[in-house]
Amino acid sequence: MQFRLILAALVAAPLAVSASISSVPGALPDSVGVPTAPAPAGRVSPSNPLPWYRPNHVVLQTGGGLGMIAGGAGFSLKDRLDLDILIGYVPEKYAGSALSLASAKLIYSPWSLPLHDKLTLKPLSVGGYFSYTHGTINDEEPDQYQPGYYWFSTDTRVGPLLGSRLSYALPATASGRSRNLSAYYEFSTNDLYIVSYVQNRRGLSPADILTLSLGLKLDI
Template identity: 35%
Template sequence: MGQMRRVLLGLLAYGSVILPMQAQTDAPPQAGPFFLTLHFAGGTGLVALGGGYRVAHQRLEPEVLVGYLPRRLAGHRAAIITLKTSYIPFSPRLGHSRWEVSPVAVGGFINYTTGSQYFLTNNSAGRYRPGYYWWSAAVRMGAFAGPRLTHLGHLSGRYVPKQTLYAELGTNELYLVSALTNRSLKLKEILTLGGGVKGSW
């Protein structure tokens, strides 16, 4: 009787260790804070690639993008380096699915365009009289807002990384000042449209 009790206690102890481990293994994996971004247009180049790390309970997404601007669009080939941060205030789940929708995400950016034709300041360019240009041709700062749709991964029993599709409508400081000083500009002339996909792991 004493031996049977020891066997039962041993099985209970074994089960108390194995069952939680199995439950943890069977649970759907959660995407981590790292992400990669493939971005199109929106003032970051024709196409840009980069990534970042989510913070603040994965509501804030600081990232770095490196974009390419072809000659046919700007007259010169150029690279655009962008520091960007997005904030997602809320992301409600679509029913009981593995999809989330964010009606609006907002953020800001600053970028630098390479190339000898782009200057940091009018004086550093050395080609124009002082005060001729008040703005920098190389540096732009702006803001954006737009929706996003996220798949949380783990599809049909096989893990798929978290994926987000997004669109962004934005502008920058040069466009805003131009709109204030030139009332003939239309809204579409001071706005930029971009979008892309993010993959998380």
């Protein structure tokens, strides 16, 4: 008799627990699956990140001391931080010798302002760049000048930049990542221009040491 009572209690206990759960407002039975919310469009799933070597965007620009025309690819290191690698070119007609330039830009854009369903403005982009120029006249003529004649490097430049960019939302990729086409401008200067300005403030104004670049950036 005791064995039957214990067995009946064991069978009744789960039924009682199930009944108590189902009586709680908003409770869901175990047999009903809870659908998970889909990942927001335009974001890469953490379980399937992009390879570290794959660029996030391509860039094409003119000016800025990085070549009459320059193009390359870039990486989004953080939500607001980009690294762009560019190769530029200046024809001999405009520089005395044909110049090829390799440069890297690190750009931080702290704010994004939605203007429309598909338009976003990044009002401030700040950063710096480094560039190396091959083909300068002085580099092509060894011993043309006595040692120390040029105290500065004739082929490497480093400097700050500041600008803004306007982005237009494009259809998402097949994997669901968002894409934008952005137009931007940047004002920049370099170490040599800054030193020249400090040493000759009466002859130079800040506008004399600034260069302007215009470019396009396409997410891929």
